[in-house]
Every structure is written in C-alpha cells, then in structure tokens.
Amino acid sequence: MRLLKLIWDFRGPAGAQTAVHHEKHLKEFAFAKALTTQITGVEDISELHSIAYLVVQEDEMRPVRDALKPHRGQVYTEN
Template sequence: MKRKIKLLWDFRGEDALETAKHHTIHLKEFATLEKLPFHEIDIQEKNEMLVSAFIIVDEADMKVFRDALKPQRGEIVF
C-alpha cells in the first residue's frame, strides 16, 4: 500500500486564515502546471491565530513537492 504524506505550511496572525486559503490556490496551480498528482489540498484551523495550508501526496511524489515548495513540515497520513 502506498503511503501518503501531508506537507504543511503554517500561517500565524490575524490574517492567517485568508493567507492559508490563498496559499492553497498556489498549491493547486503548481500541481496543475507540473502535472503532478495529489489527493487533497485544503486548510486546517488550529485556532483563529494559527492556520495551516496542506497538500496530501503519494510518498513517491513527495520529494518533487518538498524541494520545489519548501513546506515547513510533513506528516504521514494514516
């Protein structure tokens, strides 16, 4: 079974939600332009001052996304 990896970018402050939403647009654009598969692009809100944008990709594609987009962290998706 292929492992999935969630790559995350954290945004803090009063504009965190809007910034994270905007970042998802760029994640979708990158994946489309590069013709790279992904499972999900979305945001997760920790609280009103901390919101993360994320993309879930197959482990085999993770390095391409990681090297080009420089996420702050990654997690294995179960």
C-alpha cells in the same frame, strides 16, 4: 503507496486568509506538475494559527518538498 501531507503554517490575525490564498497556489502547482493526487486543504488550528496543505505520494515528495519548502509534513490519513 503511502500518502504524505506537506504543511505550511500561517500565524497571526491574517493567518486564515493567507492559508486560503496559499492553497490556491498549491492547487495550481499540483495541476501544473500533474501530481498523482490533487488533494489540498486549509485547516484552522486556532484563532491565530491556520495551515494550508498538499497531499503527495511518497515517491513524489522530495521534488515537491524541494520546490515548495513546506514547514513540516506528516503521514496523511483520510478522516
């Protein structure tokens, strides 16, 4: 099953702290909904742009997307 990375963008001077806070809610959601994967994370793209993300299996994507309204998504590849 393919894994998808749902992404939320946070910009500005407080973007990094907002992304960290948002990740806490993503972890809570993944646990509460018993999602197959419990992968979340935060990445700093630049000084003024950070992202929070949640990785889901492709068959779980639509209900999660509809509930959480991510800004974008991409195929997840482990580094």
